[in-house]
Structure formats: C-alpha cells, structure tokens
Amino acid sequence: HPTYPVARQTNDITLHTLWPGCRYVSKAAAKTQLEFEYNGPSMKTEVPGPRSKELTKQLGEMQNVGAINFFCNYEESRGNYLVDVDGNRMLDYTDPLYSYWLSAFVNRPALGIMPPENFPEKLAESLLSVAPSGMSRVQTMACGSCSNENAYKAMFIWYRNKERGHNIPSDEDMSSCMINQSPGCPDLSILSFMGGFHGRTMGCLATTHSKAIHKLDVPSFDWPIAPFPKLKYPLEEFTRENAQEEARCLEEVEDLIVQWRQKGRPVAGIVIEPIQAEGGDNHATPDFFKKLRNIARKHGSAFHVDEVQTGGGTTGKFWAHEHWGMDDPADIVSFSKKMLTGGFYHKDELQAYRIFNTWMGDPSKNLFLAEVLNVIRRENLLEEVTRSGKTLLQGLYQLQDQYPNLLSSARGQGTFCAIDIRDDATRNSIILKARDKGVLLGGCGDRSIRFRPALVFKEHHVHMFLNVFSDVLAEHN
Amino acid sequence: HPTYPVARQTNDITLHTLWPGCRYVSKAAAKTQLEFEYNGPSMKTEVPGPRSKELTKQLGEMQNVGAINFFCNYEESRGNYLVDVDGNRMLDYTDPLYSYWLSAFVNRPALGIMPPENFPEKLAESLLSVAPSGMSRVQTMACGSCSNENAYKAMFIWYRNKERGHNIPSDEDMSSCMINQSPGCPDLSILSFMGGFHGRTMGCLATTHSKAIHKLDVPSFDWPIAPFPKLKYPLEEFTRENAQEEARCLEEVEDLIVQWRQKGRPVAGIVIEPIQAEGGDNHATPDFFKKLRNIARKHGSAFHVDEVQTGGGTTGKFWAHEHWGMDDPADIVSFSKKMLTGGFYHKDELQAYRIFNTWMGDPSKNLFLAEVLNVIRRENLLEEVTRSGKTLLQGLYQLQDQYPNLLSSARGQGTFCAIDIRDDATRNSIILKARDKGVLLGGCGDRSIRFRPALVFKEHHVHMFLNVFSDVLAEHN
Secondary structure (H helix, E strand, O other): OOOOOOOOOOOOOOOOOOOOOOOOOOOOHHOOOOOOOOOEEEEEOOOOOHHHHHHHHHHHOOOOOOOOOOEEEEOOEEEEEEEOOOOOOOEEOOOOOOOHHHHHHHHHHHHHHHOHHHHHHHHHHHHHHHHHOOEEEEEOOOOOOHHHHHHHHHHHHHHHHHHHHOOOOHHHHHHHOOOOOOOOOOEEEEEEEEOOOOOOHHHHOOOOOOHHHOOOOOOOOOOOEEEEOOOOOOOOHHHHHHHHHHHHHHHHHHHHHHHHHOOOOOOOEEEEEEEOOOOOOOOOOHHHHHHHHHHHOOOOOOEEEEOOOOOOOOOOOOHHHEEEEEEEEOOOEEHHHHOOEEEEEOOOOHHOOOOOOOOOOHHHHHHHHHHHHHHHHHHHHHHHHHHHHHHHHHHHHHHHHHOOOOEEEEEEOOOEEEEEEEOHHHOOOOHHHHHHHEEEEEEEEEEEEOOOOOOOOHHHHHHHHHHHHHHHHHHHH | OOOOOOOOOOOOOOOHHHHHOOOOOOOHHHOOOOOOOOOOOOOOOOOOOOHHHHHHHHHHHOOOOOOOOOOEEEOOOOOOOEEEOOOOEEEOOOOOOOOOOHHHHHHHHHHHOOOHHHHHHHHHOOOOHHHOOOOOEEEEOOOHHHHHHHHHHHHHHHHHHHHOOOOOOOOHHHHHHHHOOOOOOOOOEEEEEOOOOOOOOHHHHOOOOOOOHHHHHOOOOOOOOOOOOOOOOHHHHOHHHHHHHHHHHHHHHHHHHHHHHHHOOOEEEEEOOEEOOOOOOOOOOOOHHHHHHHHHOOOOOOEEOOOOOOOOOOOOOOOHHHOOOOOOOOOEEEEEEOOOOOOEOOOOHHHOOOOOOOOOOOOHHHHHHHHHHHHHHHOOOHHHHHHHHHHHHHOOOOOOOOHHEEEEEEEEOOOOOEEEOOHHHEEEEEEHHHHHOOOOOOOOOOOOOEEOOOOOOHHHHHHHHHHHHHHHHHHHH
C-alpha cells in the first residue's frame, strides 16, 4: 500500500527531565521547567479499554457520560501524549481538553491532586452524599449562571419530549431550530417570581427580577412573572394574614400558567428560591412551597428550586428546601459557589443527554468539597449554625424592640438572617459605620441588611457582632 | 447610650495552630487541620485604606472596579476575619466572597499562590500583555459562554446608551425592564452567521447555528442570521469565485441589518469567528473581514470577534484576527479556556460598569497565564506553530493529491487545520482507526477532520501523524 513519502522521524526526540510539580509557580521555577516526552504512541487495548469502560459505567449512574471517550491518566500524560487509564498512549491531535497544552506546562500540579480515575468515587463522596431527597443524579457546571441556564434547558427538553410523546424530533424540528424558529426553538416559558434572582446570562436574566440595574438594556423573553408573597414577620405571629397573602400569590401563579398556555407559550418550568436572597431575604412558609409544587405537578411544569444562595448549610439544614419537610420537593435543584462547583441535581426523567459542555465543572473541586463535607459532619457545623442562628435572631428581636423606629421584620433561618432598616440611606450609613468598627455587613432588597456569616460563625461571634451593631444603632437613633 | 445586654465574650477564643498550606489535600491532612482565629476586629485606617485605593486605581485602568470595596490580604485572613491590604481586620458577616468560609479550610493554598494584592500587576503581565490591537481593557469571566453572554450585554448596553444620547434611563426604562418588557428590555438583536458556534447558554445559543442538537427544544430570539462564505480551497487558487461568494454574503449582511432595523429589532452587534471551528473549519479572507467590520461601523453596530477557539496561538499568531492586518479589527474580542480564563477585551467606549459577577473569573489563572506566555515567548512557540503548520498543510495537500476520491479541501492557518473526507461514515471510521494506532483526531462540520495539536507540536510530531494518517487512508481507499 502507498507510503507517505516523508522520512519517519519517530526516534528524533529530545529527552528532558520533568518539571517537578511545584505549587508556587514563580519565574524562577519556570526557567527550570523542562519537558519529557515519549517517543511515539503505544497501544495496549482497544479504546475505551476495560478500565475506562468500568469507570464510565460507574459515572453513568451519577452523570451523563455520552461525551466521555475514555478516562485519562494525567500523571502519565505529557507533552503531546495522552495516556488513558488502560495504559494506552496516544498522540493528541484533538482539543476536547482545550487547555491540555497548558496542562502539560502548568496545570499538572492542580490536576495531579485528583487523578480523574477517582472521579466517580469522588463524586459519590462529595456532591451525591448530600443529594436532595428523591434525586440521585447530578450535573456539574462551571458557574452559577451556567447551572441555571442548563437546568432551564433540561426542563425545556423534558417538556418538548413529553409533547412529542417521546418520539424522535421531526425534520421540521431539526431544520427550524437552526434558524431560531419554532417548532424547533419552541415558544416555551419559565415562570419566575418578582424579586427573584437567578443569574445574569440572558436565560437566567429573563427570570431575574430583583434590580433594574441587572436587566436594563438587555433583550428578554415574554415569560410569566408571579408575585412572591410579602409576609409579615415573625411569621408565627401573623399566620392568618400570611396564609391569605400566600393564597393570593398561588392563585396568580395558576392564572399565569393558564394565560401563557393560551398565548402559545406554555410554562415548561417554575423556578423559585427557598428564600429570595438578593431580592431582600423574603421568606414564605413550607405550606406555600408544598402547594406551589403541587400546582407545577398539576399543570405538567417542572419545579426547579434554585439553592445557589441558600444551599450548603447556612439555613441550618444542608438545603433550605429541607425545611419544607417533603419527600419529593423538586424536579431540579441548582447550586453553585458555596458548593465549590456549580451544577444541578435532577430527577431521572429530567436527564438531558444533550446538556453538555467541554468542562462540566472542575473535577478537582469535588475533592475539596468531599473534605469540606467531612469537616461539616465532624464538627457538627449544621447544629452550630442552628444554635448561632437562634442567638442571632433573638438578638435582632431584642434590638428591634429597643429601636422600633429604626428596625423591623427581623427574620431568618439558621444564620441566613436579615432585618429591615428605616430607609435606604440609614441602611447604608449603618453598613459603613459597622465597617469602621471592623464588622462587614451587606445589604439586600430596598432597605434590608443581610447576615451571611461562615458556617464556623460561633455564638461568641454573634455576641461580638450584636455589641458592635448595638453601638452603631445607638448612633442612628 | 443603650448597651446591648448580652455579655461581651470577645476573649473567649480558642487558639489553634494554622493548617500548614498543603497542595495534596488528603483525609489525613484534614484530620490535622486546626484553626487559628483572631480575638476581635482591629482597624488601622478607614476602609478602603490608602493601599486599597492605590490598587483600585491601578486595576481601574484595566478593568471595571465599581464593585471592589478593598483588596484582601488572604495570607493574614482566617476564620471569620478578613484582613485587608492596609492591615484592617474585620469580622466578616457578608458573602461577597461566597466560598470564603471554605477558603479558610481548603482554598487557602490555591489563593496563596497569588495574593490578590498582585492582581493588577499580574493582569498587566498576563492578559493585557497580549491585548489585541486598539484594546487596553479586559473583563475576565469564569467560562466561555459567560464571556460571550457578557460581551453581548456590553454591546446592548452600549447601543442603548447611544440611542438615549448617553442620558440616564427614563422611569419607563427602569420599570419596564423589571417585567421583561421594552423599552427597558429593548428588542435589539445580534447578527450571527450560519455555521457559527458561540456557546450554549440561551443568549449565546441564539447566535449558534452549527448543529441542531445544540439548539433543539430551547426557546430563542428572532435575530438575523447571515450566510458565512462557502469558499473553495486552497483559497489562493480560487480568488475570483471566492471574492464573488464573499461579496454575496456581505450584501446579505447589509440587507439583514436594514430589514431588522425596519422590524424594530436593530442589530446592536455582529458576532463572528475568524475561522468557523465547530461549524467545519470554514475560512474567509482578510478582505471579507475588513469589509464586514466596515459594514458594522457604517450601521452603528458593534463588531465582536469570538476567539474562544482560535485565540492563543494555534493559528501562528496570538489572535487569528491578526492575520487580517487591521489596526482597528474589532470592538470586542472574547476568549476562553485556552487562555486559562474566560473573558473579553473591549474598546473604551464599550465599558459596561454593569457587567459584573461575584467572581469575574479566577485570579490565580492570571499567574498561570503569565507563565505560559513566558514559555511561548522564550521558546518561540508561535514560529514553531507556523513551521509545523506549514509542514502539516503540505502533507495534507500531498495526501489529497494521492487520494482525490477520499480527501478534499485541505485548509488551515498555523496548525489550526482541517480536511474534508468523502462522507460522514468514512470520516468516523478514519477517526476510530487512527485512534487504534494511537493518534487522537476530532471531527467538525458534516464531514471534516480537524487538527488541533498543542503549541508544542513540532515537525517530527507532524511526520509521525502523517505516517499514521497515510496508513489509515490506505485502508479506506
């Protein structure tokens, strides 16, 4: 058979010594960086080999694996060669791992922390060990906005699959979607709530309604927006009024779902935060969320709980929605930075094999997260949060009694607390004065101060804070 | 003045020893992790202090700094306390750094690599040292989709500011945007090209037209889509036909801009890849891009060059658009993973103070990138790429002459090369057979094979590849 006429040069290889993995990348280190390379490919098994297949099967029980060719052994991979977990060494002419050429120089130490061979095991130890009730699958994503964007896409795909009776898409679906037209790009909608915040990319932004500054000048979708209950605090003192307000909002939700279906823009999913955070720490009762979840089910819409702000333990439970006490609280639960990685949990039927990007998050974060979860468990940090949160809220109630013309509506779950200040100007002055005394506070909503301490915030820190806060309030009375 | 009635407990502090910074986070290490905490806040200057102000000024010349309160000293920060670069120690009750409570346990080593005090300096050494012509500002982002989403937002905001005559938004703007309605959420559009790929979040996806699988079932925007030139290769042998095809596409672009303006959906920006990558490695001539850039200018649309795939040196220049030879090639240039961080460069007038998210990328990546750029310069890797790319393309031309019924349209810039295969089935078979022989190849478009080797891919690797490829082709002839 024909032979390519260029001289074979596979032996003409320079041999260098490996750059010793060094956490502190400095100019000096870079100068000594040298490269070792293999002298050609070497194949031991077919690809994917038995070890890759086994790991793909393990991972397939937790995540989509449609895009995985094989598992890599990054310890052995170098220069232009990828080595897989079955020992096959391949000359790399692709860029599924875009920055692989960089990893050879620089990323090796980071990737070395967690050989991807351990990925399924680490995923089970980390994200899946804290999976919400009823969910056994998780899709990791690089950031919070991407988590919600992809959760929305999963809901749209799920909804259209139902509409098609799970048949394959038509030729018209396939061709119309290429030019942004229906039926391929259908007129579906996501129902969101006034005051909600779900991110700043264009899909997320269409469901964000907290501040004009996020949304101004950016084109959006005609999607339904329901009122979020405006409750009176403490919730237990105003049960009757609050129940009425929640009933009003739920009625509005159902009306909007019907209206948008009639408009030809059916509601594929409902997205809500367990506590509207950026929108002003607005709470609702477990009863509201239970009924909302039932409305979603009744109308065939997916129910997406956005725990990007509330997840991770600050409410005293790992997920804020656990306070609702439901076995089947949601179809999708999204999370982000507090978990060290973005992503979303989902029910089996919301599997979207087409949700994919090159990175799907950073695998090394799962290892970090596994360690963080160990610390949370060993040190009983959720109990600590519950205890500190109770002390904090009691303190805020006391101060509210003491300064009724300055403070109102103290509220919270765990240490995820907030209080309303007389007006925006006073709020900002209080935040600045507290900073001058060494306490960092943040605002949310129109005139609230929010408290977002670390999980290691203990009762003595609460007292330290309340003393400073008390001093600052006295100056504003 | 009134005193908060809870006992002051600021001395009741446990003193631990610091967890020694360790790159290999293991269970054993976690068991010995202990925490040292300060015994209260301590303020040295007002906040931001002089050092923070100086650093903010420096950074302000490169990036938006509207959201920065002060610069942190992460080496000194611990437990519940943040220490700033002026030595102020503050009890942290906010969550602008959402995972700060985690960083205390786990992230310290990573952040320790680059104290944020060095951030302006490192930004100048890294991203700004390779800024495209005419651009001195950069906005970092966590991922590629976020980079393009935020670039689009910057163009929308810029366009609406022009329309408003740079006056402040009206009350109607502010209220209508909260409910996704115009004029606050205006009916603006981004013009994109058939075959283009710009990401998978909903804004990006409305400009992606490479494969139905990305777009199917996801609602989209009614935005104009122009044809990308379908040229004959080698370009220099078909100059007349190619010029005609490019003229046809440019005419269509202008028609679409006029049509969409008439529809009330003006084109705020045009987005294009220098080489359509995912869409099949489609090239166009510098003349096409120059004329397109002029059309954008003439119609008041921003011109956004998406270098997420082409940037970083694989075309033989750091940015593929440098091959156009223009002083003012673009208003926005976006980049991503190959640069180790996502983000976009932009001209001064496209400054969007409202483009913001909590993380704005990962600062430690700038340090890595600075080192990578040093290696690229020291080892003349761009020259290497040009040389290897030339050898690769010559080899592909030879093989194409040898197998005219199997191969066609060999094309490339640097090592960013591709070749068309007879049909999809043969293409996939060739990719699998090459993998069995230890060479990893990828596909793009309907029936192309793309070559995306590392920057350290040298001529001997090219020959090694061409030999294997030649063997595989012989089996398919």
